[in-house]
Amino acid sequence: MADEEKELQSQEAPAEGSRGEHGEKQRPARRTRTPKKEEAPGPHDTLEDLPGELARAVERIRAGLPGVEVRGRRDHWLEIRTEPSRWVEVATFLRDDPELRFDYLALLTGIDRLDDGFEVVVHLNALTSNLRLILRTQVPREEPVCPTLTGVWPGANWHEREAYDLLGIRFEGHPDLRRILLKEDWVGHPLRKDYIDRRPPRKIQVKADWERRA
Amino acid sequence: MGVNPVVHSGDPEINAAGHPGVLTTSLRKVLNWSRKASLWYMTFGIACCAIEMMATGASRYDFDRFGMIFRASPRQSDLMIVSGTVNEKLAERIVNLYDQMAEPRYVIAMGACATNGGPYHGLYNVVNGVHEIIPVDVYVPGCPPRPEALLHGVLQLHEKILNEGLPVRA
Amino acid sequence: MATTSPPAQAPDVRVVPDEQDRSSSHLYVSMGPQHPSTHGVLRLKARIDGERIVDVDPDIGYLHRCFEKHSEQLTYPQIVPYTDRCDYLAAINNELTFALAVEKLLGLEVPPRAQYLRVITMELQRIASHLIAFGTFAMDLGATTAFLYCWRERESIINLLEEISGARMLFHYVRIGGVRNDVTDDWLRRVRAFVDDFISDKLPQYHRLITGNRLFVRRTKGIAVLTPEDAIAWGASGPVLRGSGVARDLRKVEPYCGIEKYDFNVPVGENGDVFDRYMVRMLEMEESAKIIKQALEGIEAGDVMAPLPRRWKVEGETYVRTEGPKGEVGCYLVGDGSDKPYRLHWRAPSFVHLQLIPVISKGLLIADLVAVIGSLDPVFGEVDR
Numbered sequence A: 001m002a003d004e005e006k007e008l009q010s011q012e013a014p015a016e017g018s019r020g021e022h023g024e025k026q027r028p029a030r031r032t033r034t035p036k037k038e039e040a041p042g043p044h045d046t047l048e049d050l051p052g053e054l055a056r057a058v059e060r061i062r063a064g065l066p067g068v069e070v071r072g073r074r075d076h077w078l079e080i081r082t083e084p085s086r087w088v089e090v091a092t093f094l095r096d097d098p099e100l101r102f103d104y105l106a107l108l109t110g111i112d113r114l115d116d117g118f119e120v121v122v123h124l125n126a127l128t129s130n131l132r133l134i135l136r137t138q139v140p141r142e143e144p145v146c147p148t149l150t151g152v153w154p155g156a157n158w159h160e161r162e163a164y165d166l167l168g169i170r171f172e173g174h175p176d177l178r179r180i181l182l183k184e185d186w187v188g189h190p191l192r193k194d195y196i197d198r199r200p201p202r203k204i205q206v207k208a209d210w211e212r213r214a
Numbered sequence B: 001m002g003v004n005p006v007v008h009s010g011d012p013e014i015n016a017a018g019h020p021g022v023l024t025t026s027l028r029k030v031l032n033w034s035r036k037a038s039l040w041y042m043t044f045g046i047a048c049c050a051i052e053m054m055a056t057g058a059s060r061y062d063f064d065r066f067g068m069i070f071r072a073s074p075r076q077s078d079l080m081i082v083s084g085t086v087n088e089k090l091a092e093r094i095v096n097l098y099d100q101m102a103e104p105r106y107v108i109a110m111g112a113c114a115t116n117g118g119p120y121h122g123l124y125n126v127v128n129g130v131h132e133i134i135p136v137d138v139y140v141p142g143c144p145p146r147p148e149a150l151l152h153g154v155l156q157l158h159e160k161i162l163n164e165g166l167p168v169r170a
Numbered sequence C: 001m002a003t004t005s006p007p008a009q010a011p012d013v014r015v016v017p018d019e020q021d022r023s024s025s026h027l028y029v030s031m032g033p034q035h036p037s038t039h040g041v042l043r044l045k046a047r048i049d050g051e052r053i054v055d056v057d058p059d060i061g062y063l064h065r066c067f068e069k070h071s072e073q074l075t076y077p078q079i080v081p082y083t084d085r086c087d088y089l090a091a092i093n094n095e096l097t098f099a100l101a102v103e104k105l106l107g108l109e110v111p112p113r114a115q116y117l118r119v120i121t122m123e124l125q126r127i128a129s130h131l132i133a134f135g136t137f138a139m140d141l142g143a144t145t146a147f148l149y150c151w152r153e154r155e156s157i158i159n160l161l162e163e164i165s166g167a168r169m170l171f172h173y174v175r176i177g178g179v180r181n182d183v184t185d186d187w188l189r190r191v192r193a194f195v196d197d198f199i200s201d202k203l204p205q206y207h208r209l210i211t212g213n214r215l216f217v218r219r220t221k222g223i224a225v226l227t228p229e230d231a232i233a234w235g236a237s238g239p240v241l242r243g244s245g246v247a248r249d250l251r252k253v254e255p256y257c258g259i260e261k262y263d264f265n266v267p268v269g270e271n272g273d274v275f276d277r278y279m280v281r282m283l284e285m286e287e288s289a290k291i292i293k294q295a296l297e298g299i300e301a302g303d304v305m306a307p308l309p310r311r312w313k314v315e316g317e318t319y320v321r322t323e324g325p326k327g328e329v330g331c332y333l334v335g336d337g338s339d340k341p342y343r344l345h346w347r348a349p350s351f352v353h354l355q356l357i358p359v360i361s362k363g364l365l366i367a368d369l370v371a372v373i374g375s376l377d378p379v380f381g382e383v384d385r
């Protein structure tokens, strides 16, 4: 399982089993120790002093959408977290606001957060100003239902079908929600962390002409 | 019949009459020889290996040398080169295509994926080798196999065809 | 791992039969998954009225290989070869996207020589991929010669890349932290010779053979027009978006590998038809050649690999995208501090482009469907992943 070894070990602990070491032969020049990176912030951390246009966009979103969380990240992506009930409203605002104009949906996907349900993540782009924004929401695991964005960006269509297929998130109002990658009679949603492959064993087909050939 | 129809001479069946200008051979040999020399394969590219199959068919490696021309329809082709990963959704289609091919028909499993699942062995949607659904004549290992390897696989198949018996009516 | 959720086998399966309305005069044609011109295992369920297309429903998934689930069980360096197998015609661009994403989360600095090598191989790969797009597209329209010609040049590129990586197609050359092998000066000289020859001799041949061909032009001009508004709304990228006249190239917008230092143009189309998308690809090959020439001049000596961490602790999430030959190749990576990703999502341009088939092919002749597919240049490894 992917997340079994979660205990944190200090960065400079001697790698006894050298688990996770890069599997190729090391060159002498490369035998340097990694600098400690504990203090270095990741690209996903919040950035306080945003550059001008990002700060303006944040202001604009705060004014237009009271009550949604918005922050700017170090890699210059804005990030909005909202409720599923305001999902379409927020998306429509982001697309239609004359200063923001997030007209390009780069991707829509889901993440299985185990006890916290499923997270739906959308990456948006404004082609004119190249503003970038991540839109997220969380749906409960027992009732994974999220409103569809196909009315806002038609390109969300297949992304949502894929999230439905592999994660089982149902997008309410989607015009054509059915499996896209797997067979239509597939049982279960494989990208869930607790998915177990229960395919029936296949009977090996012995063809008549197999024997007929000498 | 062209000149030198059966390359594998030294067989007592051949040239038994010993008459110049007359060539005697067995029906089995002629049939097998002609089958071998015109193996038409189906254009059925599945995954990455299909690109190497195309490379083998294209200018540098040139399948045509072996009398191999691609046919778009399974009904006209003798050989199916399964070039890529077979998954659950595709499996039915492959059986379908195989059933549509006329006998005698041959299958080459090209690449690690078609041989046993290869890099994707054991994953939830992957069939671990195309032999789980249809009989395979030649396996060509590699990920992807080089065109030379595929050509070698085809030559192995030629060998196999030449040594086949006459078809028996069931 | 705390699992309190209900079993994964939730009973919400919907089986949708192929709807066939037998009362109408429409005919249903199923094209693929075994079809010589679907560029792989695409199935199109077309509803036609006489020769005209009423509706198309692309059916994909015949090559779904569980890449995203599988990568949750692999360590980061192990994932790199699997990214090759996504868009197998442009392996280097995929490796690069993934490597950039991991480097961004780890805060790795890539040495300058590796940056140059990445640019050179990436652009060689773009040319190779566009050559296949050109050759198969022309073959779909009936010109088999172009297919044989394009393989001639592709084999030269493959030879060059094979020499430095050892593989013919799935190179596994760009690694996290740099590139696998250093190159010799002689190799650089041969790249230069290839590029010069390609631009001065080979590309004009293609234009003479196909671009000016009257039959080709009649079959592509004005066919399957994609308006810029539609292209943006449906999330098109790469040559498909630029063919519609939107000059968006991620190499310009979000530069990576120092590509902002290079001088190159972004070719755009005017009408957004099949011909424009084809033409954008052809012109892009010239721009790639330009970039390669500049990189060959600027390349400096040095290391090609950054020192890698002994323990992989990748934390946080990022979305990194690059301009692949097909469009925006994106890698959405969520790390949980271990050496394996928590979630990896691959944004494949072809996946998005296939949605466009029903949008742009309504009312066309059924024979044009082949041209439409060829102009979108899908690769099924990345559509289905």
Ligand code: SF4
Residues within 6 Å of the ligand: B047, B048, B049, B050, B083, B084, B085, B110, B111, B112, B113, B114, B118, B119, B142, B143, B144, B145, C085
């Ligand atoms: S064997 Fe390798 S190259 Fe061939 S289809 Fe499988 S993954 Fe692709």
